[in-house]
Amino acid sequence: MTRFRRAYRDVDGQRVEGTWRHIFVRNADNYYLTDLVIYADGAIDTGTGGLTDLNGLAELVRCGRVATTLNDGAWASAHHLAGWRFAEASCAIDADMLLGEVADEIDRLNDRPDSTDSCLQAVQTYLIDATEENRLRVRQRYLAIPEHLRIYALGDMDNRDWPLKILATAIGDTVESDYEDEVATPELHAEAIEYFRSRELHRARASTRIPADGPEQPGTATLTLYQGRQEHPGTEVLQNGYPAELTIEGRAYPTVAHAYWALSTDDPGWRGRIAAAPHVHEAVKLAEQAPRRPGWPSARLAIMTQLLRAKFAEHPSMARTLLATGDARIIYTALDSAYWTASGQQGSNWIGRLLEVIRAELAAVDAGISLPVIHGAVPSASSETRGPT
DSSP states (O other), X not given: OOTTXXXXXXXXXXXXXXXXXXXXXXETTEEEEEEEEEETTSOEEOSSSXXXXXXXXXXXXXXXXXXXXXXXXXXXXXXXXXXXXXXXXXXXSOHHHHHHHHHHHHHHHTTOXXXXXXXXXXXXXXXXXXXXXXXXXXXXXXXXXXXXXXXXXXSOTTTTTHHHHHHHSXXXXXXXXXXXXXXXXXXXXXXXXXXXXXXXXXXXXXXXXXXTTOOSSOSSOOEEEOSSSOSSTTGGGGSTTSOOOEEETTEEESSHHHHHHHHTOOOHHHHHHHHHXXXXXXXXXXXXXXXXXXXXHHHHHXXXXXXXXXXXXXXXXXXXXXXXXXXXXXXXXXXXOTTTSOOSTTOOOHHHHHHHHXXXXXXXXXXXXXXXXXXXXXXXXXGGGSOOO
């Protein structure tokens, strides 16, 4: 199963999601370990040159180019890593299993039901209307699950796929087992039906369960803060470049951004020039020319935290705007820094995360919850990182 191994490719500037698994490809009598990469648009890279699709993969399997059988004594290679000869070699999956697994991956990449999902949907239909037609649909979809994945269909490694096997088997027919085959009886069918009813009841309870300390996921839609105009009018005040005067060590800064960049240097002259810059982008350009303080990369997150706390402490209306975002995840894209924002694949979104923390602190105050003071847990900050004075 490959669902946790991620890959992608760019197509005309668009990211196409994918996943991958190991396979052996065969060239003459030699085998080569490579990656089979599967993409959401149905394209498949077998490592044999160019992209193909599911039908093309089936043909490569049929002709043995993509191997699902291994010949004893054949030479095998993992490129630039190792080489060996097969002895008592066997494949864990056959051609049908491989093709079924790949088809499932394409469905999952497109948020469509895979063969297991389709089978479980058929079970739900049968529980509502237990006709022979609906039972046969369960059987058909159970058999469509790649054989090596059937034991995982229920996510229950105690019962494995036994309840599904029972429903998929007509009363009076034999149910194959790893231990001892049994004949499907009305009692076994009734037990399987009860298993699925209990399973659904348990899943329904689990889905509505709220942990003792509160919900696990936000109940409010994600809020994205863009450069300039916002989707939600009024939230522009949450940006670091929005006018929100801060006073630190007797010096006034027009925005959080001005204060952050001024504090990044210990040269008083540069600090004054940065603080006086009429626009944020001019403050940034000045700061780029100024010398950084020793240890700044390691300290900058703490500085930003204190500056944001100061901003919302000094500007209650902005604090109310932040509180009004509820428990929404905040995605900050108003800068070109992958460290501070969620922009790009490597974005850390630190400003968005800090806004969520400070929002929680404000919510605690509103709820009358005092934050515990743990003496000695945090080293004493310098006067420059204590916020406004």
